[in-house]
Amino acid sequence: MLDDQALLEPAFSAATPRQRVVLIREFANRRATGLFDELRAGPDWRPQPPRRVPGLASAVLFLMVKDEAEIIGQNLRHHYALGFRRFFILDNGSSDQTAAIIAGFRSAYPDAGVFSASDYIVGHYQAKKMQALVAFMQAYLHYEADQPDWLFFVDADEFITFASGAGDERRFGDVLADPSKTLLVFHWAQCASDRVLEALPVGEDLSVALPIVWPRMKVAVTKVAYRLNHGLEPIQGNHLVEEFPYSASDVAIMAEADFYLFHYPVRTVEQLRRKVVNGNRALLATADRDGLSGTATHWRTYHQWYEQAGDVAxxxxxxxHIDGCLNG
Known part of the structure; x- marks a missing residue:
């Protein structure tokens, strides 16, 4: 799917597996930015409700959540409608109705395999926790006839969304079915409300409550899915993989199929307060090793502002956030 693959291959062949990850990020960001900006400005821009991609039935969707009661139900239903039938979830000590909503989803969709575990370690160790959950998933599903092929990683506020009225979801399926592909790279499309909301209206669809999608890709941020049993592991945040020992032709940039991760990181004052408090607590509990204690510093900053000025901040x-999504 790399249309300009010939430009990337010479650099790839001379690079180490870790250096190739940097090349993938740089190339994918340029490619996705150009595609998004062109599509977003055109007449075919029309975010689509999920239409089923049959190949996702052989994939697994991994999530790590905490206090996401207002959004986790819609996230699971959205990705179920897209085609996922296996969900592995780490619930990081939620104190709201997150666990009950996950259980309700499991009951409402009996053809979906939903594994949810209570994660008692507060520290921000997302990459290691996801690696552990993948290892558990492989052992857990060992005797299943339909073995998973692809692993997808999303947060509760990320929705895989088709963003064109002209194309179709078969392009997604073609990538999944292509045995030469080992890594899928998605990009964020930031979304916002049209005014400051104190809380999300009960039962309101996110696309209605937060209808603004930025007019251009202001900052390119990647998230990945990868083929199982190819030695790939996600980095912190699931934004890329640790190393990539394969060729450029093994990478699919999903913007080329008009798929993005519609991202709702800042929704309401109530949600942001919860996220800032929980995020700061997780960072304080993160050991000062492997560089992890220095990650996600914006949450420390937001928490400092919140301590100084409360909800005003x-x-x-x-x-x-609204201004950034309105004006790019």
Missing amino acids: LRQVVEE
């Missing part, structure tokens, strides 16, 4: 963050 949070409303300002929401306003800035």
Whole structure:
């Protein structure tokens, strides 16, 4: 799917597996930015409700969640409608109704395999936790006749979304069925409300409550899926993989199929308050090793602002997010 693959292959062949990850990020960001900006400005821009991609039935969707009751149900239903039938979830000590909503989803969709575990370690060790969950999944499903092929990693506020009225979801299926592909690279499309919301209206669809999608890709941020049993492991945040020992032709940039991760990181004052408090608590519990204690520093900053000015500071963050999504 790399249309300009010939430009990337010479550099790839001379690079180490770790250096290839950097090349993938740089190339994918340029490619996705150009495609998104062109599509977003054109007449075919029309985010689509999920239409089933049959190949996703052989994939596994991994999530790590905490206090996401207002959004986790819609996330699971969205990805179920897209075609996922296996969900592995780490619930990091939620104190709201997150666990009950996951259980309700399991009951409502009996053809979906839903594994959910209570994660008691507060520290921000997402990459290691996901690697552990993948290892568990492989052992857990060992005797299943239909073995998983692809692993997808999303957060509760990320929705795999088709963003064109002209194309179709078969292009996604073609990538999944292509045995030469080992890594899928998605990009964020940031979304926001049209005004500062104190809380999300009960039962309201996110696309209605937060209808603004940025007019251009202001910052390119990747998330990945990869083929199982190829030695790939996600980095912190699931934004890329640790190493990539394969060729450029093994990579699919999903913007080329008009698929993005519609991202709802800042939704309401209530949600942001919860996220800032939980995020800061997780960072404080993160051991000072492997560089992890220095990650996600923006949450430390937001928490400092919140301590100084309370919800006034949070409303300002929401306003800035809305402005960024309105104006790119």
